[in-house]
């Protein structure tokens with residue numbers, strides 16, 4: 001399912017003395033089945049865009065299309081239930097939204113609310129707890145008795161239990177240790193590959209954008225200013241710096257080597273394995 005933002009502008013507190021325009025004619029399409037990263041300096045509009053993907057915010061002007069439907073246009077949203085089922089958002093620190101007595105109930109909460117039968121919702125929860133790398137025993141525990149990393153996984157399972165076609169990740173590894181970060185990012189990548197899940201990663205991490213994304217969109221001062229494959233985006237350090245961004249460490253290292261050798265290397269390496 002393609003996601004298309006067409007000339008989307010957004011102002012917070014519109015019509016009040018506190019009005020703040022956050023997006024200016026944002027226009028892009030994320031093709032179905034791709035892994036898209038959205039990067040940008042703090043305040044560039046990433047969170048505001050993210051909330052348009054499932055109509056938590058509606059554009060002040062412009063349109064948001066999910067698949068072949070217009071789901072939000074000019075402050076109005078349509079088919080909210082279907083949109084919220086199709087587009088799952090893993091917000092920053094999603095474990096803060098856990099609230100049920102047991103992990104099982106928490107994962108089942110979304111599907112039950114959307115009319116999925118109890119048996120089916122439970123089946124999904126049992127499969128997902130395994131998929132996110134937790135032992136089946138946690139299902140009967142209180143989510144609040146788990147470690148922070150485990151709680152994060154339960155919250156992710158809760159989003160996946162809705163069986164979304166698009167998953168939006170808002171700094172999904174914030175606060176985790178490096179190993180936990182890689183495990184979670186690899187898990188999402190596998191889901192994307194195996195199930196063709198359209199994945200949108202909103203991140204500060206140039207490393208993650210370089211490693212996982214097919215395409216990167218750069219936001220700057222409320223506008224999408226550049227889009228391209230990671231190799232293209234991270235090759236041009238000067239342009240990146242003009243958006244107050246730096247390429248991943250490995251690219252910076254390579255550029256130092258090039259300076260010392262006084263000649264360009266044949267390709268831009270984006271990961272240590274290359």
Ligand code: ADP
Pocket residue numbers: 012013020021022040041042043044045046047048049
């Ligand atoms: P990012 O996620 O890239 O840090 P945001 O989308 O949060 O950027 O912010 C874009 C702009 O909108 C910033 O100037 C920010 O100060 C402003 N903004 C964000 N949230 C609100 C809000 N609730 N009320 C008013 N202004 C806001």
